[in-house]
Structures are given as C-alpha cells and as structure tokens.
Amino acid sequence: MTTATTTRAGLIEVTGLTKRFGTFTAVDDLSFTVEPGRITGFLGPNGAGKTTTLRMLLGLIRPTSGTATIGGHPYVDLPHPLSSVGAALEATNFHPGRSGRDHLLVLADTADVPASRVDELLELTGIPAAARKRAGGYSMGMRQRLGLAAALLADPEVLVLDEPANGLDPEGIRWLRGFLRHLSGQGKTILVSSHLLREVEQTVDDVVIIANGRLVRSGPMAGLRGTPGALVQTSDPAALAGALRVADVTSTVAEDGSLVADTTDLRLVGDVALRAGLPVYGLAPRTADLEALFFELTEGTNRNLGAGAAGSPAVPLERDAMTGEEGANE
Numbered sequence: 645m646t647t648a649t650t651t652r653a654g655l656i657e658v659t660g661l662t663k664r665f666g667t668f669t670a671v672d673d674l675s676f677t678v679e680p681g682r683i684t685g686f687l688g689p690n691g692a693g694k695t696t697t698l699r700m701l702l703g704l705i706r707p708t709s710g711t712a713t714i715g716g717h718p719y720v721d722l723p724h725p726l727s728s729v730g731a732a733l734e735a736t737n738f739h740p741g742r743s744g745r746d747h748l749l750v751l752a753d754t755a756d757v758p759a760s761r762v763d764e765l766l767e768l769t770g771i772p773a774a775a776r777k778r779a780g781g782y783s784m785g786m787r788q789r790l791g792l793a794a795a796l797l798a799d800p801e802v803l804v805l806d807e808p809a810n811g812l813d814p815e816g817i818r819w820l821r822g823f824l825r826h827l828s829g830q831g832k833t834i835l836v837s838s839h840l841l842r843e844v845e846q847t848v849d850d851v852v853i854i855a856n857g858r859l860v861r862s863g864p865m866a867g868l869r870g871t872p873g874a875l876v877q878t879s880d881p882a883a884l885a886g887a888l889r890v891a892d893v894t895s896t897v898a899e900d901g902s903l904v905a906d907t908t909d910l911r912l913v914g915d916v917a918l919r920a921g922l923p924v925y926g927l928a929p930r931t932a933d934l935e936a937l938f939f940e941l942t943e944g945t946n947r948n949l950g951a952g953a954a955g956s957p958a959v960p961l962e963r964d965a966m967t968g969e970e971g972a973n974e
C-alpha cells in the first residue's frame with residue numbers, strides 16, 4: 645500500500661472522490677492515478693465532472709467524500725504548493741488593463757520567483773512581444789499561453805491544465821504538444837483535461853475517461869487504440885479468411901464485409917490473397933476509430949445538454965474559491 649512517506653512527489657492519487665452539489669452528484673466515487681513523467685488526458689463530455697475534479701485536486705472546493713492527493717498529500721497540506729503544482733484552470737482570469745508580463749511579475753513576486761523567470765517563460769510560451777500589451781486584448785490562444793506561463797512560474801513538478809488546447813489553432817496545438825512533451829521528458833506529471841479525445845490523442849500517453857462523474861476507462865492510450873491489424877476488401881472474405889488461417893493469421897469479417905486480419909504485415913496478406921486467386925480491392929492498416937470509441941464510452945452523457953440529467957442542478961450551489969461564483973452549500 646502507498647503511504648505519504650513512500651509516495652513519489654509527483655504522483656497524483658484520486659480515491660473514491662465524490663462531490664455533491666445539493667442532491668446532484670457531479671463527481672461520483674472516482675478513483676485513478678496519474679504518473680510522473682507522463683502526459684495524462686482527463687477526458688469526458690461537457691459536464692462530465694472534469695473541472696469539479698480538478699478543483700478538488702487543487703483544494704479549491706472540498707470533496708463530499710474521498711481524497712485527491714499529490715505526492716501523498718492533499719493540496720492544502722503541501723509544504724510548498726507553488727513549486728509542487730502549477731495549474732491553469734481558466735484562460736480568462738487576468739486583469740484586462742494589465743499587460744501579460746505585469747500579470748506574471750505580480751505572481752512571481754508573490755511566489756518568490758525572480759523576475760528573470762518571467763521573461764524566460766514568455767520566451768518559452770512564445771509570447772514575448774505580445775506580453776507587453778494589455779491582456780484585455782488577448783486572443784483565447786494568447787490567454788492560454790499566458791496561463792501556461794503562470795502555471796510554470798515556480799517550475800512545479802505537477803502541471804494541471806484545464807482544456808489547454810481550447811482556442812489554439814492547429815499550429816498552436818502542435819506547439820502545445822511539443823511543449824508538454826518536453827516538460828514530461830523532464831519528469832513532470834502532466835494532467836490535461838479535454839472534452840475531445842481527438843484533440844489530445846496525439847499528445848497524451850495515458851487517458852482517464854469519465855462520464856456522469858464516473859470513471860469509464862483509464863490506462864495507456866495505446867490500449868485504447870486496440871490491437872493493430874490489416875483491413876482487406878476482397879470478393880470472397882470467407883475464402884480469404886480460410887487462406888489466411890493456413891498462413892497462421894486469424895481474421896474476422898467486419899459488418900461492412902471487409903476482412904480484419906490480425907497482422908500488420910500487409911505484404912503477407914496481399915501474397916496470401918494472390919496465391920488464393922482472390923482479387924484485393926483495398927488493403928490498409930487498421931487504425932482505431934477513437935472518436936467512435938469515445939462517443940460509445942460516453943454516449944448521451946452530456947449533462948449540460950440535459951441528457952441523463954437526473955438531479956441536474958438549476959443553479960450553482962457552492963461558492964467557488966477560485967472564481968468567487970455564486971452558491972452556498974454542499
């Protein structure tokens with residue numbers, strides 16, 4: 645069993661985490677771990693409970709039950725929270741009249757971080773010139789980069805980013821991917837939320853997928869992609885399946901009539917078909933349809949649209965420690 649004294653500093657452990665707002669259960673008995681040196685995608689449709697979970701992890705709201713710890717400690721008990729965890733939960737909470745650089749300088753002062761680190765981070769996040777202008781005029785992508793710079797100020801071991809790809813153009817998403825990869829290469833723990841699997845599928849090593857506040861899947865991204873294979877279109881799939889079996893390759897006929905062979909050796913499949921005298925109309929590696937899988941796993945669970953909305957809250961019930969949003973009780 646893991647204890648606070650033996651847990652690695654950057655390990656995130658969520659155990660039986662539950663959050664109720666009145667009668668509405670936003671996060672329901674959620675358990676997962678996030679490993680250092682890896683990028684983990686925290687995925688689920690709108691309203692699944694991602695932000696609520698991250699807020700509990702960051703000590704901004706109290707769990708109804710369960711725990712969320714970083715290096716074995718709840719956030720509020722971390723001896724050096726700023727150098728342990730950097731977070732960017734919203735891309736909008738900057739003083740609009742203040743420049744991005746000034747915003748970071750204020751934060752740096754609070755966190756006891758030298759001003760030189762601010763300029764280093766503005767370079768790293770690609771906004772050195774724009775950061776001298778008023779933050780009120782920033783695009784969403786710029787605000788994302790500024791939020792990322794703020795999260796990294798104290799060079800934390802753990803980075804928690806809520807929808808960081810929102811508002812980034814394809815070039816920006818590619819940049820973010822490379823940047824996060826670089827940080828995970830330094831051994832940092834990176835937890836990135838998104839409501840789109842497709843947006844992060846090339847970025848993340850592991851996934852934690854939730855729907856209706858509950859865990860539906862967690863593990864390496866490779867496991868989600870499934871076993872690679874070959875897709876073949878031929879005139880007689882059953883005959884080709886028989887010929888492949890002789891060559892020690894198992895296969896199944898898909899709904900659309902194509903044959904899915906359990907091998908990545910396309911040349912072998914082509915050769916077997918040729919020897920069997922069967923025409924091949926199409927031959928390609930099989931790639932998982934992640935979008936379809938994600939939809940299947942989370943189907944109809946967007947609570948903000950009302951589907952499956954039993955007990956859905958009409959009004960916010962609790963004041964949020966970060967945004968000061970309205971609300972009262974738990």
Ligand SMILES: Nc1ncnc2c1ncn2[C@@H]1O[C@H](COP(=O)(O)OP(=O)(O)OP(=O)(O)O)[C@@H](O)[C@H]1O
Pocket residue numbers: 665668670688689690691692693694695696697838839947948956957959960961962963964971
């Ligand atoms: N303070 C609150 N009071 C009442 N209900 C809340 C509060 N905060 C969140 N909720 C509800 O809890 C559910 C989960 O919300 P949450 O913001 O955690 O989802 P999410 O997965 O982050 O969604 P999105 O992708 O849209 O940001 C939603 O139905 C939301 O309306």
